[in-house]
Amino acid sequence: MAEQAHRVVASYKPSKFDKKILLWTGRFKTEEEIPLRIPPEMLDKARNKARVKACYIxxxxxxxxxxxxxxSAKKAAAxxxxxxxxxxxxxxxxxxxxxxxxxxxTK
Structure with missing residues (x-):
């Protein structure tokens, strides 16, 4: 019983920047598809994917x-x-x- 009471699904309201990350990582196609509340795990995965993409860039x-x-150095040497x-x-x-x-x- 007590174990079930602690199984509350946490939700997070994404900011505009979070929505851009979710779009850039391909989680959602348009901003309208993003729900008002998302699981924090989804945002963590999107942030990690964005971090990796930024590192590759x-x-x-x-x-x-x-x-x-x-x-430039070869041209300068020439x-x-x-x-x-x-x-x-x-x-x-x-x-x-x-x-x-x-x-x-002196003058």
Whole structure:
């Protein structure tokens, strides 16, 4: 008897964001199909599925970014650009500006 009293089905009212997750994960086709109250387990499963999808998207974007960096580095190497040469040019410019500023102070 006491065991049956604790078997109350919990329900959860989904927010707009929860509804978007339920739609994105394919649990429901349209927003109108989503009931006013859903079991928390359904939302947990949808959130986990959305988390996995988001991770796959980030992995794909990271791989694309890696290839973009490789292509950019190859182009820079073809132009004989390197970080060392860029830093040396920047420091030479700063030295020249400092010399001009010192010269202007002495006048």
């Amino acid at each position: 980030m992995i794909g974007l990271s791989i694309i970014a890696c290839f973009a960096v490789i292509a 132009r004989h650009e390197s970080l060392m040469s860029l830093n040396l040019a920047k420091k030479a410019k700063w030295r020249k500006e400092a010399a001009l500023a010192a010269e202007a102070k």
